[in-house]
Amino acid sequence: METIYALSSGSPPAGIAVIRVSGAGAGQALVQLAGALPDKRRASFRTLRDAKGLPLDEALVLWLPGPHTVTGEDIAELHLHGGRAVIAGVETALSAMDGLRPAQPGEFTRRAFANGKIDLAEAEGLADLLAAETELQRRSAMAMVGGALSGQVEEWRGTVLKLSALVEAALDFSDEDDVSELPEQFGAQLGGFVTELSDWLERPRAEKLREGFRVVLAGPPNAGKSTLFNALLDDDAAIISPTAGTTRDVIERPVSLSGIPFLFVDTAGLRLKSDDTIEMIGIERARRQTELADLTLWLGPEGEGPDGAWEIDAKADIDTSVRKEAPKLRISAETGEGIADLRRKLVEHAKMALPAPGSVALNQRQADLIAEAHDALDDATRLNDPLLIGEQLRLARRSFDRLIGQTSTEDMLDALFGRFCIGK
Numbered sequence: 304m305e306t307i308y309a310l311s312s313g314s315p316p317a318g319i320a321v322i323r324v325s326g327a328g329a330g331q332a333l334v335q336l337a338g339a340l341p342d343k344r345r346a347s348f349r350t351l352r353d354a355k356g357l358p359l360d361e362a363l364v365l366w367l368p369g370p371h372t373v374t375g376e377d378i379a380e381l382h383l384h385g386g387r388a389v390i391a392g393v394e395t396a397l398s399a400m401d402g403l404r405p406a407q408p409g410e411f412t413r414r415a416f417a418n419g420k421i422d423l424a425e426a427e428g429l430a431d432l433l434a435a436e437t438e439l440q441r442r443s444a445m446a447m448v449g450g451a452l453s454g455q456v457e458e459w460r461g462t463v464l465k466l467s468a469l470v471e472a473a474l475d476f477s478d479e480d481d482v483s484e485l486p487e488q489f490g491a492q493l494g495g496f497v498t499e500l501s502d503w504l505e506r507p508r509a510e511k512l513r514e515g516f517r518v519v520l521a522g523p524p525n526a527g528k529s530t531l532f533n534a535l536l537d538d539d540a541a542i543i544s545p546t547a548g549t550t551r552d553v554i555e556r557p558v559s560l561s562g563i564p565f566l567f568v569d570t571a572g573l574r575l576k577s578d579d580t581i582e583m584i585g586i587e588r589a590r591r592q593t594e595l596a597d598l599t600l601w602l603g604p605e606g607e608g609p610d611g612a613w614e615i616d617a618k619a620d621i622d623t624s625v626r627k628e629a630p631k632l633r634i635s636a637e638t639g640e641g642i643a644d645l646r647r648k649l650v651e652h653a654k655m656a657l658p659a660p661g662s663v664a665l666n667q668r669q670a671d672l673i674a675e676a677h678d679a680l681d682d683a684t685r686l687n688d689p690l691l692i693g694e695q696l697r698l699a700r701r702s703f704d705r706l707i708g709q710t711s712t713e714d715m716l717d718a719l720f721g722r723f724c725i726g727k
C-alpha cells in the first residue's frame with residue numbers, strides 16, 4: 304500500500320502546522336527529511352532538509368512505528384511553523400519521494416478502519432464529531448466514537464448467538480418423525496429482544512441532531528415574523544419593514560441555544576391573495592415550510608395556524624387592550640418582553656425531540672440495519688419450525704455485522720470517508 308501524507312491541522316497560516324505521513328514508507332521519509340530516525344514515541348527537535356540538503360524548517364518530529372498507531376501503520380508527524388511556504392516546501396519534498404502521495408479526504412481514518420483500529424459506527428461518529436458545532440452534537444458523537452453503539456451491537460450479536468444455540472440444540476435432539484421443540488424461555492427472550500430493538504428505533508435520530516430542531520415562523524404579512532426571527536438569532540439576518548410582503552423567500556439560519564442545535568426559518572407572510580406572482584411563490588414556500596417544521600411559531604389569528612403550532616402575540620407592546628385575553632405567548636421584539644422566556648421554552652421543547660445528552664443517536668444507515676434485524680426477529684416470533692427460526696436469526700446477525708462494518712461495500716465506504724476532510 305502506498306504511503307500517504309497530508310496537512311492534518313487547519314488552514315494556514317497558523318502557529319503550527321502538522322503534516323502526517325502514514326504507511327510503510329513513513330520511516331524512510333523521516334530519515335530523508337531529518338537525517339535519521341529519532342527515538343520512537345518521543346518529540347524530537349530536528350532541522351528538516353530537502354533532497355539537496357537545504358533547510359526547510361526547524362520542526363518537532365514524532366516517529367510512531369505501527370501497528371500501535373491510529374492508522375495501524377507506521378506514522379511520522381511533522382510539527383512545522385505554520386506558514387504556507389513552509390508547508391508547501393515540506394509537501395514538495397515528500398511528493399518527490401518514492402511511493403509517497405497526498406492523502407485523499409478521510410484516508411487516514413479509512414486505513415484505521417481497514418486495519419481494525421475502529422469499526423464503522425465509530426468512524427461515523429468521528430465524522431460527526433468533526434462536524435459538530437453544538438455541545439449536544441459533540442456529546443452524541445463522542446458517545447459513538449467511544450464505541451457506545453459498537454458495544455451495544457456486540458451485545459446484540461451475543462444475544463443472537465445464544466438464541467441460535469438454543470435452536471441448534473432443539474434441532475440436534477429432534478429425530479426425523481418428531482417435531483422439534485424449543486425451550487420455553489426461547490419465546491420470551493426473543494420477544495424481549497424484538498421490543499428492545501423497536502425501542503431503539505423510536506429514539507430521536509442523528510440527522511435531526513445534525514440539522515437542528517426546525518422552528519418555522521409563520522403568519523400573516525407584517526405580523527412581526529422577521530423582527531422576532533432576528534431577535535431570536537440576535538442578528539440582523541432578515542429585512543424588516545412596515546411594508547407588508549417584505550419577506551419573499553425562505554430564510555434559514557442555524558443557531559445554538561444553550562448548546563442545543565436549532566434551525567430557525569423565516570417565511571413570507573401568508574395571505575390568501577396577492578397580485579404579485581413572486582410574493583405568491585413565497586407564500587407557497589412558507590406553507591411547505593410549516594409542513595417540514597418540528598415546531599411552528601404562529602404569529603396570526605388564534606386557531607388559524609397549523610396543528611401543534613405555538614400561538615404568539617408578537618407585538619405585545621401594542622394593542623394589549625384588544626388581545627390581552629388571548630392565551631398566547633406574549634412577545635415584543637421592540638421591548639424584548641418575553642424573548643428570553645420564549646428561548647427557554649424552545650430549548651426545553653427541543654430537548655425532548657433531540658437525543659439526550661451523551662446518548663447514541665442512530666443515523667439512517669444504522670437505523671435501517673437495526674430495522675432489518677428487528678423485522679427478521681419479529682418474523683421469527685411467528686414461526687414454529689426451528690429451521691426457519693434459525694434462518695431468521697442468521698438474517699439478524701448479518702444486519703448487525705453490516706452495522707459495524709464487518710461486511711461493507713466500497714460505495715458505502717467512499718461515501719462515508721468522503722465526508723472527512725483531507726488530513727483526517
Ligand SMILES: Nc1nc2c(ncn2[C@@H]2O[C@H](COP(=O)(O)OP(=O)(O)OP(=O)(O)O)[C@@H](O)[C@H]2O)c(=O)[nH]1
Nearest residue numbers: 524525526527528529530544548549550572636637
Ligand atoms: N411595536 C412593535 N412593532 C413591531 C414589533 N415587531 C415588529 N414590529 C413592526 O412591524 C412591522 C413589520 O415587521 P416585520 O418583522 O417586517 O413583519 P413580517 O411579519 O416579517 O412581515 P412580512 O415579511 O412582510 O410578512 C415593522 O415595522 C416592525 O418594526 C413589536 O414587537 N412591536
Ligand SMILES: [K+]
Nearest residue numbers: 525544546549
Ligand atoms: K413587513
Ligand SMILES: [Mg+2]
Nearest residue numbers: 528529549550
Ligand atoms: Mg418578514
